[in-house]
Amino acid sequence: MFLIMxxxxxxxxxxxxxxQAHNAWIAKGFEDGxxxxxGSIEPKQGGTVLAHNIARAELEMRVDEDPFVASNVVTAQIVEITPGRTDPRLDFLRA
Structure with missing residues (x-):
């Protein structure tokens, strides 16, 4: 799992x-699963994405395709997370 800042x-x-293009990029990420x-980083510092079911190299390519990243509107930092303990509602994240 990854947190993208x-x-x-x-x-x-x-x-x-x-x-508009950034929102389309986000929609595609959800459509692809x-x-x-x-969500937003408050106060108005940027945004975050929680991603899973993807290899880091593929995610890096996907992030580079974000129009905000490509146009230097934002800088991206990818943090890899290995889930350990979760609330039972989030057990699917440990799979």
Whole structure:
């Protein structure tokens, strides 16, 4: 499982220009069954994505295709997580 931190860069002002394509990138991640959750880093510092069922190399390529990343609106950091203990509702994440 991976946590992707998308932090705004100095090019944050270009976000509006790429928002529709970025949202399409997010939608594709959910459609493909890779993304589990997206959300904002508050206060307005960027966003996060929780991803699973993908190899790191594939995820890195997917993240590079995000229009926000490609246009330097955000910088991406990928953190790999090996789930240990979970609430029973999240047991599927340990599979």
């Amino acid at each position: 998308l932090r705004f860069s100095d090019n944050k002002a270009a976000a509006a220009e790429h928002m 890779v993304f589990l959750l997206t």
